[in-house]
Amino acid sequence: MSDAELKHISEDYRWGFADDVEPDVKLKGLNAEVVRAISRLKGEPQWLLDFRLKSLEIYFEKPWPTWGPDLSELRRQMDDFYYYVKPPTQQDARSWDDVPEEIRRTYEKLGIPEAEQKVLAGVGAQYDSEMVYHSIKEELGKQGVIFKSIEDGVKEHEELFRRYFSKVVPPTDNKFAALNSALFSGGSFVYVPPGVEVEVPLQAYFRVNTEGFGQFERTLIILDKGAKAHYIEGCTAPIYTSEALHTGVIEIIVMDGAESRYTTIQNWPVNMYNLVTQRALVHENAYHMWLDGNLGSKVTMKYPSSVLKGRGAKSEILSIAFAGDGQHLDTGGKLIFMNPDASGSIISKSISKGEGRSSYRGLVKVAPAAERAKVNVECDALLVNENSKTDTYPYMEIANETASVGHEATVSRLADDQIFYLTTRGIPEDEAAALIVRGFIEPVAKELPLEFAVELNRLIELEMEGSVG
């Protein structure tokens, strides 16, 4: 990235500040020694170290993807990243007072403690490789809701953890799931007991501070029968000239009749490779929603999946991608139908601006046993400028003829005529463009909690400044 580009980006990206925080531990390079060191520092049981080492082997065995965005630059840098950076803090404080001041100030700038007071049921905060804060409302704790770092999940609930961990996304799933399985650090462990409804969202916030760093959080969410919860993740980082890597794995188990939502507002700076695997296993008459908002990053490859395992399981995957100059966002979703009477939909809205490129990649798979599956896929792309790019890769494998499958795809261009129409009503050009973009994503954005919808609108207005005319 040139200095001029960097300057341009920093002006638009208000989370690009860096903290002067000296880490306790920094581990560089991708090898078994680093993996052992991570496991030792965490004081993990042997089975988990074995799992990590096996996963590292799988990572090395698996070829680099030959499809999707260009990862060749990332590949050249794989030996140069810091794979573990421990911030100078006691792990996972229960009170913000126990978080070092420098780090606490960062989360204050991001508005996290304030949102926690007003609209959230609980907050987890990760800084580089470790969770530095986790807290939930007292009454939820009393009802048996667990919301902790993944490390405390292993330590304090080993049996429950081990029963579900890596069962939804095994390390063999894909190269980056294997990488995460070898290196994972931080992320949340969530358990909601049967029938307990967590009405307001839990939020985890992922912050990167170290340059040339890879973040590998791992989240495991278990909603027991009839439980209900909404988990939100947000992420930002400083802007550095060198590339960074974020490879998360999120596994969700939604048991019979439970209802879960997982919302991502990803706003990484445009030097980030964001390669994430998210999957939910949805049991009988349970429901899961993925709401996936991708605004930042240099490259994103992310296809939230729902495996509709139980009879009558339901899932919705809603996705927004906004790719500006120098960004390639390859996003979409997967729905796998295993048993009768399940239903699901994927709605994807992508915007490409300047030389940005957004791709929809989706899979719908209906197994022979999945009688009467109902599925609807809609992917809409909006191109802001002449040189903006979009592509669509919808895959369908339907092995049961009773399935009802709908698919619709549209590509539209931000029309000069539409902008002219709005400007003749007194609305300035940039605002007219932002209004059209906001309208375009409205069917998805209306599912966002209000605070996030407002933030998204603000980001879009910022992105659309000077984009037309």
Place this chain on the structure above:
Amino acid sequence: MANKLEIRDLWAEIDGSPILKGVDLVVPQGEVHALMGPNGAGKSTLGRVIAGDPSYQVTEGEVLLDGENILQLKPDERARKGLFLAFQYPLEVPGVTIANFLRLALQQRFGREVPLSEFYNKLQKAIEVLEWDESYVTRYLNEGFSGGEKKRNEVLQLMVLEPKYAILDETDSGLDIDALKVVSKGVNAMRGPEFAALVITHYQRLLNYIVPDVVHVMVDGRVVKTGGKDLALELEERGYDWLKAEVGA
């Protein structure tokens, strides 16, 4: 100050082909003028050039709004000065409700925050005059609207935004007689000493309901004849060929 919309020797082209070839036209405050003429005469182009459509290049002339040349202004700046164009083919903007859009536009028009109650009062009044259903304002702007509904929506915007000068580009086309009456009622409700309109139409029919003070006829990129409302009746009877012959077009 000269309270009028004045067009002086206006020439404009699109992709190198000239459409307007020296238009002269004056619409004083307080008056409603009709602009008629055969297909391809440049009537709609004139409306769009006055409003500031960037796809046209103005090569000569002036458009004066209360004495100020507005040709260097952007469309939104012109609108904030009190100009309004009701589109012949209003655009669809999915995901943006009429209410949200119109309140934004009104705040721009007035240059201040408009409280919800004030906005809804205005909206309510306009909806009543237009005999429309209130539920329309929560629908997305023109999305899935019939031709008639789109035109009604244009007049709704006209009434809420209260421009000083409105250009109505074939607002009557695609309307049945009942809709035509209602839309005309909306425009007539705007009439007054501080409002002027240029009503572009093919048909005399509309002018039975919006009775013009003056009728202009455009042929081949120029205004070739100006007269009273009887001129519209004459055109209805005789067509445009005699006029074309008269001006040698």
